[in-house]
Amino acid sequence: MNNFNNEEDTMKKTTLLALISAALMALTSAQAFAQYKDEYTVSTVLPTPFPWGEAAERWADLVAERSDGEINFKVYPNAELVSGNQTREFPALRSGVIDFAIGSTINWSPQVPELNLFSLPFLMPDYEAIDALTQGEAGEMVFEAVRGKGVVPLAWGENGFRELSNSKGVITEPSDLEGMKIRVVGSPLFEDTFNALGANPTQMSWADAKPALSTGAVDGQENPLSVFDIANIHEVGQTYLTRWHYMADPLIFAANRNIWASFSPEDQAMIEQAAIDAGLWEIEGSRSAVPSLRESIEGHGVTVTELTDAQRTAFREATASVYEEWTPVIGEDLVNTAREAIADR
Numbered sequence: 001m002n003n004f005n006n007e008e009d010t011m012k013k014t015t016l017l018a019l020i021s022a023a024l025m026a027l028t029s030a031q032a033f034a035q036y037k038d039e040y041t042v043s044t045v046l047p048t049p050f051p052w053g054e055a056a057e058r059w060a061d062l063v064a065e066r067s068d069g070e071i072n073f074k075v076y077p078n079a080e081l082v083s084g085n086q087t088r089e090f091p092a093l094r095s096g097v098i099d100f101a102i103g104s105t106i107n108w109s110p111q112v113p114e115l116n117l118f119s120l121p122f123l124m125p126d127y128e129a130i131d132a133l134t135q136g137e138a139g140e141m142v143f144e145a146v147r148g149k150g151v152v153p154l155a156w157g158e159n160g161f162r163e164l165s166n167s168k169g170v171i172t173e174p175s176d177l178e179g180m181k182i183r184v185v186g187s188p189l190f191e192d193t194f195n196a197l198g199a200n201p202t203q204m205s206w207a208d209a210k211p212a213l214s215t216g217a218v219d220g221q222e223n224p225l226s227v228f229d230i231a232n233i234h235e236v237g238q239t240y241l242t243r244w245h246y247m248a249d250p251l252i253f254a255a256n257r258n259i260w261a262s263f264s265p266e267d268q269a270m271i272e273q274a275a276i277d278a279g280l281w282e283i284e285g286s287r288s289a290v291p292s293l294r295e296s297i298e299g300h301g302v303t304v305t306e307l308t309d310a311q312r313t314a315f316r317e318a319t320a321s322v323y324e325e326w327t328p329v330i331g332e333d334l335v336n337t338a339r340e341a342i343a344d345r
């Protein structure tokens, strides 16, 4: 009797266990399925066909492909998730209003002071210098700073060397900028740079820039050749362009911290690798497009001026005060690490 009861008990227990484990399995797979949102937002400032927008589309494509269509990134360009106010993108990414973003170091520098490193005038003379920073210890320090602000950095892209355009005349020396109204973006560092050159800088978003140029509210602006050409900035009276390469803004692919934590380690590795691949693809494409962009811009009747080394030195000397003021903000250690990496490149 006892034996029989025991056997029955055991059978009941086994059945119960099987039922529980089946229920658990169903729950786990339902959870695994439900862990993905229908759509993950990806914020950018520029849309396609700007390289920045292309980078975001590429990232979304790679993620879709490598997740067999399970992870859906949707790109929202023109900083539309923050009503066009591109310097609010980082806080929105941090707070979870945005899931992912590809942001310019300029636009995120109000919240992450270390990002002003790349805006120091004439710090990076060429592409090798940019790479020496982003691919080395300085880049890791910058990523650490981004992490410290609650956002997960994943990979680098590039907006490009920013060149100076205006509607008034050829600029080859600082005095040519005297009193000129120049649209700048993002960090107050830009106001210091243009004030040091005797210009009259005004901060405004990209959405407001072209209208301000067309009404003559401002005389000039600075942006990479790709932006100048694709946005047809020559159409708003910007017929002089000086290639002074005074700074370049890298792009950072990044994730909101909680969204990031919601992915498995395998998904995280896949999304990060997709960002790295999209970034490398975009950087290469941006750089190799420069000669044809220059041609296209000249073809629109814009006078393109290249600076001699001596002319560039005059601009560098005129903006030396920016280093004094901003090195303590960026961090002495980071600025020194960057300088050494550039010297050793």
Ligand code: X2X
Binding pocket: 045, 046, 086, 104, 106, 107, 159, 185, 205, 206, 222, 223, 224, 227, 249
């Ligand atoms: O606003 C700009 O100038 C742009 C588009 O280049 C950036 O977002 C930094």
